[in-house]
Structure formats: C-alpha cells, structure tokens
Amino acid sequence: MNPDVHADYRRQADSHFGAGESTREHHNIALLPGEEARFAADFTPSPLLRHIKSGLVVTGDRVVVRHPQFMFFVIRVGHAESSLPISRVSSTTVGRQLSQRRVMSAGIAGFAGLFMLMSSMSAMGVFLGPLMLLIALGLLGFAAFQAWMARGLALIVTHTGGGTVRVDVDKAEYERMLEADRVIQTLVIGSAHSAHSAHSAHSVHSAHSAPAAATTPTAPPPAARRPTPTPDYGPPQPRQDLPPRPVPPAAPHNPGPPSIWRG
Known part of the structure; x- marks a missing residue:
C-alpha cells in the first residue's frame, strides 16, 4: 500500500x-x-x-x-x-x-460630514454640489452608526x-x-x-516544629583554660659589668668682696 x-x-x-x-x-x-x-x-x-x-x-x-x-x-x-x-x-x-475608538470615529466622521454639507450648500449651482452633498450624507450616516455601536x-x-x-x-x-x-x-x-489555608497550615507546621528544635540538647561549652602565671623578676637591677660613673670635683669656696656696711 x-x-x-x-x-x-x-x-x-x-x-x-x-x-x-x-x-x-x-x-x-x-x-x-x-x-x-x-x-x-x-x-x-x-x-x-x-x-x-x-x-x-x-x-x-x-x-x-x-x-x-x-x-x-x-x-x-x-x-x-x-x-x-x-x-x-x-x-x-x-x-x-463605551468604546473610545468608535466615539472618536463618530466625531471625526461627523465633523467631516458637516464640513462637506456646508461646502455643498455653497456649491449647489455646479456639478460638485450634489456630489459633495451625497458624501456629506454618507459621512453623517457613518458617524451615527459609530455612535450607536459605541455602547455595548x-x-x-x-x-x-x-x-x-x-x-x-x-x-x-x-x-x-x-x-x-x-x-x-x-x-x-x-x-x-x-x-x-495552605499558608495557614504552613505557619502552624512551622510553629509546631520550632519547640522541637529548641529542646534539642546542645553540646556544653568548652572549659576555659587557666592563664599561665608570669614570673616576677623584681625591680630592674643595674648592670654589674659597667664601670661606675665619674663624680665631678667639688667647686672651691670663693667668698665675696667686703661689704661697705658695718654691722
């Protein structure tokens, strides 16, 4: 096949x-x-x-x-x-x-129809007068139809x-x-x-599971270590290997000049 x-x-x-x-x-x-x-x-x-x-x-x-x-x-x-x-x-x-698009179409068509109608009145004596009148009536009819269809x-x-x-x-x-x-x-x-309801059930489940997590035993904290004592060496001592510092000689006693005042 x-x-x-x-x-x-x-x-x-x-x-x-x-x-x-x-x-x-x-x-x-x-x-x-x-x-x-x-x-x-x-x-x-x-x-x-x-x-x-x-x-x-x-x-x-x-x-x-x-x-x-x-x-x-x-x-x-x-x-x-x-x-x-x-x-x-x-x-x-x-x-x-209310359809805004149809309202706008009705307004534009109505304005154009009125303009054509007034123009046809002034040109009624020539050939374009009746033609413009027909166009104006068509535009006005279209505007009325759009205005009627605007509501739904x-x-x-x-x-x-x-x-x-x-x-x-x-x-x-x-x-x-x-x-x-x-x-x-x-x-x-x-x-x-x-x-x-799903959100409430989730909240209740979380609330029930929270105490269970809180009662879980925790490990004890580690014991604190004792500080190591620092040795005491006392006040600082002068070094023995250095020579003694020289002592400057005493200045001689120089009495001043005799005073003019007699005691």
Whole structure:
C-alpha cells in the first residue's frame, strides 16, 4: 500500500481553513489534560454580524476566549485564542462599556460630514454640489452608526499584571454573561481561600516544629583554660659589668668682696 504523501498537507490545510470545526465556537477550544469545563457558551460580539461568535470556556484553572478571524466579514481565515489562569485573576467587569475608538470615529466622521454639507450648500449651482452633498450624507450616516455601536455589553476579566480578556455580548445574552461572571468569581474566591489555608497550615507546621528544635540538647561549652602565671623578676637591677660613673670635683669656696656696711 502506497502511503499518502499529501496527508500531512491536507491535515494542515484543514486546520488552517477551518474544515471540520464545530459550528459552536466554544466546542473548538481544546482543554488541557485534567481540565473540566465549569461554564461554556458562545457570545455575539456584533448586533449586525450575528454569524460571528466568540467562544468562552471557564474551567477550574483558567478562562479561555476564542475569537474567530474573518476577511470581509464572510471568509474565515483563522482564530485567536486567549487564556488567563484563575489564580491570577484580579477583577471581573460586566456591564455596558463605551468604546473610545468608535466615539472618536463618530466625531471625526461627523465633523467631516458637516464640513462637506456646508461646502455643498455653497456649491449647489455646479456639478460638485450634489456630489459633495451625497458624501456629506454618507459621512453623517457613518458617524451615527459609530455612535450607536459605541455602547455595548461586555465581560472583561483582568489579570494581576494588567492584561485583560474581553468578550463582547449581545443584549439577549445578558443573563449568560452574568452567569459566567458568577462562575469566575466563585472560582477566584475558592482559589484565594485555598491559598490562604495552605499558608495557614504552613505557619502552624512551622510553629509546631520550632519547640522541637529548641529542646534539642546542645553540646556544653568548652572549659576555659587557666592563664599561665608570669614570673616576677623584681625591680630592674643595674648592670654589674659597667664601670661606675665619674663624680665631678667639688667647686672651691670663693667668698665675696667686703661689704661697705658695718654691722
């Protein structure tokens, strides 16, 4: 039997182009050995492109999010998968979030649309007037769309180092978003309690082992050595082998001159 030399290529192509993947995005998230899913669901990030789903899986060890990648909103070209360990979760945020990027896009498009609208009014008599009016209406419509899309529901899980994992949610999926948040918070609290219990047990074990170490007999200190007495030779004596020092002769007595006073 001849081996299929193209089997590996076909497997890579199927993996790259998404052949054989499940229609539910969270089913495509591979769990690690020993992991058990506590929560799994798909969420719709866009109210218009409802065929694009983001998968969320919460296990006892981590939070995994899978975002599909599309070209021209139709052709699927891949996916992006992010995970975050439960023991490193610092906070979770749920609710309606405001996209600063969409707000900025709406402001720029609205300003450009108003400028084109005023310019078209002054050039209405020429050919460019109606064209500029159409462009202005298009820009104003785009600005209104961006302003409407700026608000959206989202679940954000924040890492202790500052990183985040975000899942945008449709209005109809609000209850499932709250359920996912409750599961994550329960796991985070349980992980914190487990770490605290382990730390307390380690402290108690150290406290119990400390007296045992203190009662261990120690070797007696070495006996002090008696100082060796220094011999006493008495006061220093002059040397006997030296000659005596010469004594200078006494000076003669010379009486002074007679005094003029008579006694």
